[in-house]
Amino acid sequence: MAINSDQDIVTARQRGRALAIELGFSTGDATLIATSISELARNIVSYARRGEITLKIVHSSIRQGISVIASDSGPGIRDIRQAMRDGFSTSGSLGLGLPGVRRLMDEFEITSETGRGTIVTVKKWKK
Amino acid sequence: MEVPILKQGAFLIATFQAALSDADLNQLRMALVQQVVKFRSRAVIVDVTAMDVMDSFASRTLREIALMIRLRGAETVIVGIQPEVAFAMVQLGLTLEGVATALDLEEGLAYLIQKFKNID
Amino acid sequence: MSKRESTSKDSGARSNPGVGLVRSEASSELLRELVAHLRQNRTQLREEWVVRISETRLLTAMTKEEIFAEATSVYDSYVEALETEAFEALQAYARNLSERIIPRGVETHEVVGIVLLLRDVLARSLFAKYQTDFKKLNRILDAYEPAANRIANTVAVGFVQERERVIRQQQEAIRELSTPVLQVRERLLILPIIGVIDPQRARQLTEQLLRGIRTNRAKVVVIDITGVAAMDVTVANHLVQTVEASRLLGATVIVTGLSPEIAQTLVTIGVDLGKMNTVGDLQGGIEQAERLLGYKVVTLAEPR
Numbered sequence: 001m002a003i004n005s006d007q008d009i010v011t012a013r014q015r016g017r018a019l020a021i022e023l024g025f026s027t028g029d030a031t032l033i034a035t036s037i038s039e040l041a042r043n044i045v046s047y048a049r050r051g052e053i054t055l056k057i058v059h060s061s062i063r064q065g066i067s068v069i070a071s072d073s074g075p076g077i078r079d080i081r082q083a084m085r086d087g088f089s090t091s092g093s094l095g096l097g098l099p100g101v102r103r104l105m106d107e108f109e110i111t112s113e114t115g116r117g118t119i120v121t122v123k124k125w126k127k
Numbered sequence: 128m129e130v131p132i133l134k135q136g137a138f139l140i141a142t143f144q145a146a147l148s149d150a151d152l153n154q155l156r157m158a159l160v161q162q163v164v165k166f167r168s169r170a171v172i173v174d175v176t177a178m179d180v181m182d183s184f185a186s187r188t189l190r191e192i193a194l195m196i197r198l199r200g201a202e203t204v205i206v207g208i209q210p211e212v213a214f215a216m217v218q219l220g221l222t223l224e225g226v227a228t229a230l231d232l233e234e235g236l237a238y239l240i241q242k243f244k245n246i247d
Numbered sequence: 248m249s250k251r252e253s254t255s256k257d258s259g260a261r262s263n264p265g266v267g268l269v270r271s272e273a274s275s276e277l278l279r280e281l282v283a284h285l286r287q288n289r290t291q292l293r294e295e296w297v298v299r300i301s302e303t304r305l306l307t308a309m310t311k312e313e314i315f316a317e318a319t320s321v322y323d324s325y326v327e328a329l330e331t332e333a334f335e336a337l338q339a340y341a342r343n344l345s346e347r348i349i350p351r352g353v354e355t356h357e358v359v360g361i362v363l364l365l366r367d368v369l370a371r372s373l374f375a376k377y378q379t380d381f382k383k384l385n386r387i388l389d390a391y392e393p394a395a396n397r398i399a400n401t402v403a404v405g406f407v408q409e410r411e412r413v414i415r416q417q418q419e420a421i422r423e424l425s426t427p428v429l430q431v432r433e434r435l436l437i438l439p440i441i442g443v444i445d446p447q448r449a450r451q452l453t454e455q456l457l458r459g460i461r462t463n464r465a466k467v468v469v470i471d472i473t474g475v476a477a478m479d480v481t482v483a484n485h486l487v488q489t490v491e492a493s494r495l496l497g498a499t500v501i502v503t504g505l506s507p508e509i510a511q512t513l514v515t516i517g518v519d520l521g522k523m524n525t526v527g528d529l530q531g532g533i534e535q536a537e538r539l540l541g542y543k544v545v546t547l548a549e550p551r
Binding site (some may be wrong): 010099104 | 145148211220
């Protein structure tokens with residue numbers, strides 16, 4: 001899904017939520033997935049102006065899950081470690097909210113290169 | 128997207144829908160403040176029962192609404208946050224600190240009535 | 248239906264899923280002959296199999312009619328798997344079958360047992376058919392055996408996976424039952440936590456509590472952690488998050504039974520204990536809760 005505007009943020013998270021429910025995730029988990037998508041899409045719009053969110057169904061040997069890939073060719077993150085640093089009592093409405101997304105999902109991966117862009121991949125498994 | 132803002136005596140009740148974009152939220156914020164001024168309302172109840180996702184922007188907007196409305200001398204109460212949404216919010220670190228919250232519309236009204244009873 | 252990633256699920260007989268499936272023309276030919284034979288003699292072989300099943304006293308939880316019905320579909324799926332080598336489909340079938348028979352009390356050894364019996368019954372029929380041509384018998388078996396073993400493996404694994412899923416579900420249900428959220432008075436909930444909490448259980452507790460606040464329209468929650476010896480940082484965070492999330496639902500949380508050690512942990516993660524509502528023991532906590540509810544003075548959710 002292309003992410004260019006704030007309306008796309010809503011579309012992306014609605015699709016993500018629908019897919020999660022379809023796959024049989026609990027409403028709680030579906031909400032977490034939708035919220036993560038919203039934050040990741042928001043980052044794309046705020047920092048990179050345009051990008052993409054891809055949703056995939058994934059399998060491991062014992063269960064199913066959803067993978068969300070948020071990619072953009074924006075400015076990139078200079079210091080990933082700094083971006084991921086997190087005091088649990090901080091508000092999270094500042095900055096990229098990435099530590100928060102990591103808490104919401106089961107798996108979290110990020111690669112970023114200044115000037116080239118950023119790719120964040122997160123996964124949630126169905127219990 | 129049209130969000131209904133109802134006047135109930137000295138209070139305003141705004142019922143947020145599910146798929147509000149950032150632009151919608153910004154409009155709402157302005158509309159609410161205008162209405163408070165127009166009707167000289169004493170409080171605003173924002174009902175977010177229908178919101179299935181609350182992200183950082185929504186959370187920030189709610190705090191701003193509360194702040195701006197307080198500048199006009201009125202109270203804000205957020206009601207109807209769903210359990211799953213509350214869970215997701217605190218994981219992201221969004222606590223709506225400084226803003227009054229209640230379980231639902233009924234509780235929100237009870238809270239306000241009590242509050243104003245004590246002040247008056 | 249979603250596309251499944253194909254992964255090799257059977258045991259180490261082969262490390263490369265490609266090996267064993269690469270067949271020469273000759274062996275494909277043999278397999279076709281074999282499958283044709285099994286289809287032709289379907290009725291008789293299936294009957295023989297069912298007899299063997301009851302002889303060995305497997306599937307005692309099922310009636311004769313049920314066994315016959317399942318045997319028919321298993322037989323057909325077996326032969327189909329031999330022919331098409333569609334082991335994914337077979338595994339899906341096995342899980343499906345398991346979903347049906349596990350509630351009937353069928354166990355792993357029974358499922359493995361009947362599949363192996365079928366393998367034997369079919370093998371015997373091959374011996375009988377090709378007894379005069381030893382060389383050919385060998386070649387047929389060369390084609391049959393790896394496939395038959397893979398089938399047995401696939402079905403067994405499918406069954407076990409389904410079983411594990413059911414067990415996980417049951418454990419989840421037990422966990423929920425063992426940590427009750429109690430409604431003691433109107434608008435007041437008590438959540439006594441005892442023992443060791445791992446992050447998963449902590450999360451479950453939070454979700455349960457939040458749902459409970461909503462259902463019971465609670466305005467005050469007393470979380471008693473007298474029975475908790477220690478808390479690591481992750482769980483301590485969950486506690487803080489629970490308090491914050493409860494507030495979003497309009498409820499105030501009182502934490503009772505906070506030990507000095509846990510208090511220390513909370514301070515370490517940056518919690519301002521002054522802001523958190525804590526009382527020494529459960530009794531005191533309930534009293535304070537009642538006071539909060541009795542007053543109706545709304546100091547509960549005042550902006551700080």
